[in-house]
Amino acid sequence: MTELIDKALRDSTDTRAIISGRGVLDQTGTMFTDLFGDAQCILVADENTWGVAGEPVKASLEAAGVTLVEPYIFPGTPTLYAGYENVVKLRDHLSAVDAIVCSIASGTLNDIAKLASGELGRGYLNVCTAASMDGYAAFGATITRDGFKITRDCPAPAGLVADLDLMAAAPQRLTGTGYGDLIEKVPSGADWLVADELGIEAVDPLVWDLVQPPLVAALSDPEGLAAGNPDAIGLLAEELILSGLAMQAHQSSRPASGAGHNFSHQWEMEGHGLDWEPPLSHGNKVGIGTVASCAVYELLPGLDVAGVDPAARAAEWLSEADNDARVEALQPLPAIRAAALAQSRAKYVPQDQAAARVQLIKDHWPAILQRVAPQVMTPADIADKLRRAGAPYHPGQFGIDQDKLKLTYYQSQTIRSRYTIMDALFELGLLDAVVETLFGPGGYWAETPVPTEGHLDPTS
Ligand SMILES: [Zn+2]
Incomplete structure (x- = not known):
């Protein structure tokens, strides 16, 4: 599947580099310098993603000679930062520093980094922390605003690091x-x-x-x-990334x-x-x-x-x-x-x-x-x-x-x-x-009762 990713990269408009495999976190630094030369880097994470990958990613960037500014770390609870106001907060913070984002993120946090970077016209790189969605390589970000999900256009990341050991360690x-x-x-x-x-x-x-x-x-x-x-998660993660690249190439989520x-x-x-x-x-x-x-x-x-x-x-x-x-x-x-x-x-x-x-x-x-x-x-x-x-x-x-x-x-x-x-x-x-x-009688939904297990609704 890695060959397919390489093939997709040739047609992608925003994303220029993807590293996928086990134990590839230490290649983050060289990817950063390949993509952004001698630009400074700001790490963006939340308390959880910083805890699982912050130090090794930082060490890889430092080993590649990248100058790091003070990282920007959100709280560990996504409900506390999922809103558009946090895109504004991060964007305002970034506009005052001359640095390219390297986010350590999945879902919402990746979207926040993507949109804040996009609104400033800057590229960014993401270290993927979970095989949780196909938005990594997609253009556009989905953000909560006034209690509703909205989708905003913005470029896809310039680079992605998909370390399968890291992604396999994510919550199930x-x-x-x-x-x-x-x-x-x-x-x-x-x-x-x-x-x-x-x-x-x-x-x-x-x-x-x-x-x-x-x-x-x-x-x-x-x-x-x-x-x-990790093997099963590798297949899932790479296929999710391919879906994002397909959307990027097609300029639509079709x-x-x-x-x-x-x-x-x-x-x-x-x-x-x-x-x-x-x-x-x-x-x-x-x-x-x-x-x-x-x-x-x-x-x-x-x-x-x-x-x-x-x-x-x-x-x-x-x-x-x-x-x-x-x-x-x-x-x-x-x-x-x-x-x-x-x-x-x-x-x-x-x-x-x-x-x-x-x-x-x-x-x-x-x-x-x-x-x-x-x-x-x-x-x-x-x-x-x-x-x-x-x-x-x-x-x-x-x-x-x-x-x-x-x-x-x-x-x-x-x-x-x-x-x-x-x-x-x-x-x-x-x-x-x-x-x-x-x-109706005999129909799929009529014949499929609500399971007693696996409820996510906090009021149930
Ligand atoms: Zn989806």
Whole structure:
């Protein structure tokens, strides 16, 4: 997989160097001088990441002759620094020092360092501390602002050091989180195939090949991940980095994020679990979104798409104003509503084109079924893999009940213009029937009770 990373680096716009392997922390210093010459360095960490890697990283930089200024260390509790105000704080601190950031971070802290450096127009380097998400090599940062998650554009890091011994020593819940973020590449790949088949968004084969071929191997040893086996964590970590590089090369998250991610984004924007300690992670929510999305894919072969009448669909098609009203009714929170309206308008098909769109989907349906069949997994298989990796595998484990989950099938379809299977079903007029089947007698969600174990909700 390291060869794939090298190949991806040739096409990446921001990231120029990645070292991945066991015991590679001591190469941080030479990477820094290769990337930034004789620039000064400021280490950015929190109390936890400083505790596990601060001294060896510092020693490596010093050995390479890098001049270090006083490090910037956040408290050890992410809830205390996850907000955008801490990007401002770090940026203001950095603007007064002439130094390039070397962050020792995963998730939120990496995003804070990325965005603060990006806002100052400076490159940075990150030492990865956990295989917890695919954002390491991605452009853009996700930050909490006023209780909501927002995404900001900013360059990806110039360099990444992925020491697998360090990442394997991270708390197990962080690895489970990375597994949840990764497993969504299964149905999101299918979503891309649907969009490709319909001529809406073509698959980019170069980017596809960075993410999809190594995916099965990276997902294959959930027990090894739960046990902190460095080989299993290496496969996961490298595939997460490849996903980030694919997003960087594609300048979009399409290669790594589909309808399953939209479930997570809906809950994230609503602030669900953000104030828990530890906060409910992105990957934990994405894992459940993956189960939800694969539950839909499982029903596709049984749908009567041939029986859908394009003229009848066109006659009942929502006008743009009525579609806006539908979106507004689904999104009561003003901060989400405005974004959802814009995203839904971007993919709205006008009434006079409705019959042609429905006919297009009907014509390509057999090919869609054929192409997605080898790509997807069953929801039971996804849930089982998540469970074995030590990750949540039912939304009831983090306070999403059946009513909210059902509503999320509709809400999540409105928040992003990216075309997925949910849009195809909505346009066919079959989304309601699919969701009702999932929650009705014999349906996946009706037949899958909330487990008694593994609850993350502090009120449960
Ligand atoms: Zn993600």
